Amino acid sequence: MDSTCLRAISSVDMRANITQRFTRWNSFTCRSSSISLAIHSLTAAVEDCAVTKLASVGASSSYSPSYALSQSISQPMTSIKTRYTQHPSAAITKESELCHQEIQSSGDSEDAKYSWLLEISMRPEDAAGFREDFEAMAKTWPSDLRTTRDLVTIEEFVISAETLVRRWLPPDLVRRLNKFNNDSSQPSALVIRGLPIDEDLPPTTIQGSRLKVGKYMSETWLVGICRIIGQPFNLRVGKLQSLNAEGIGMIFKDIIPHPSEEQKVSQNGSSAFLDLHCDYFQCVQECWIHTLAFIGLRGDPQKVGRTLLADFREIYKRASAADIEILRKQPVTWRFGPRPEDWFTQLVIVGSEENPQIFLFDEMVISFQDAKDFVTGDPEVVAAYRRLKALGRDLAVEHGGVRLEFGNVLLLNQRRVAHGRNSFQAKYDGNDRWLQKLYVNEGQIWQPHGLVPWPERLLPYVVKKNSTTK
DSSP states (O other), X not given: OXXXXXXXXXXXXXXXXXXXXXXXXXXXXXXXXXXXXXXXXXXXXXXXXXXXXXXXXXOOSOOOXXXXXXXHHHSOOOOOOOOOOSSTTTTOOOOOHHHHHHHHXXXXXXXXXXXXXXXXXXXXXXXXXXXXXXXXXXXXXXXXXXXXXXXXXXXXXXXXXXXXHHHXXXXXXXXXXXXTTTOTTSOSEEEEEOOOOOSSOOOSSHHHHHTOOSOOHHHHHHHHHHHHHSEEEEEEOGGXXXXXXXXXXXXXXXXXXXXXXXXXXXXXXXXXXXEEEOTTTTBOGGGOXXXXXXXXXXXXXXXXXXXXXXXXXXXXXXXOHHHHHHHHHSOEEEEOSSSGGGEEEEOSEEEOSSSEEEOOOOTTBGGGTTOTTSEESOHHHHHHHHHHHHHHXXXXXXXXXXXXXXXXXXXXXXXXXXXXXXXXXXXXXXXSOEEEEEEEESSOOBTTTSSBOTXXXXXXXXXXXXXXXX
């Protein structure tokens, strides 16, 4: 990794990372300079260091969690040896082009511009034994995991997935996930590439997602990563209102092009542009989506379909002072349905100048297209909101977005970034773009402080009323 981009990683991360290396490994060699044990005097030569580990730590491939979760809570945890990747920091092999551009433009100044998008690539050797461990753990899961309605069984899957993911992700990446939502020095969007997932996938069709039986590697990575960040969940809205979803399908959303929605503004559309928005920002805190997570099962074969992103700080910097002032003082109302109880009033911009939070929504989404005057309020405020949204859209298109391919994860902090999708052409030949999505709440989703009893992870859709603060 280029030394200038290393400055994008916080000094705390670097010190902790180097400390890990000194405590874990017994031998160090460096091609360009010797390293003093006084790790506070890091230099730009750090990236030239080649570290040799004398003895690798093996991992047990016979992990077998207790089947009944209620029993496992009262029993001591099984002792499991941990497998460490041979070069835990070497997984961070690529910063985003945006990171390079911003830091290079700032020269050697200590006030280098913040990089809001970070890409991390896992090398094949970093997870060389993951499939073996996954297969051993999967044997402990019931055969009806895709269809079961037993919430305890689903919770056992979530817990075992987190155990496996923590074992295989590099330690410095796990640290990043632990503070992703709360540490202001962390990126707004994080991409993890190169995760090993199911290779023999069914076709990309509506039926194909239901045929993904016994192939839960992508779900394991996604829910395990999300559980490190907070509490994974899904919302009981749309088709899930009827509770037709079953098994682990109650947690995950498949994003697959539907012929019936091709020209509609929808996550399952393709030719229609999906404008910038934040998923369900109108929800109460107990089911608010702090992190939005995606994993790619198949990328767009034409390499056109991308997830568009706009960082709130970048939008704020380019917005006019007049628009910022009015959107901080006067709210707008979004009408998410025909009934007043479905309406939501909120200031468009809240938070500090350094970390503003902006509320955007795509009023053309098919679920709300029939709503009359979807965004209402003082005409000057609504006009300022539309200008801010257009500015964010221009920034997202200018940036180019993120193309999610096989085994790629995208994490979005919804307090800092809005997302959308450009238009692409679906072929409906079984090879189209296929993503899975999961929500994360950083707090308590369960009663007495949450909305549902443990271990339910399918939460009711509850809208906040006339809020002006977050």
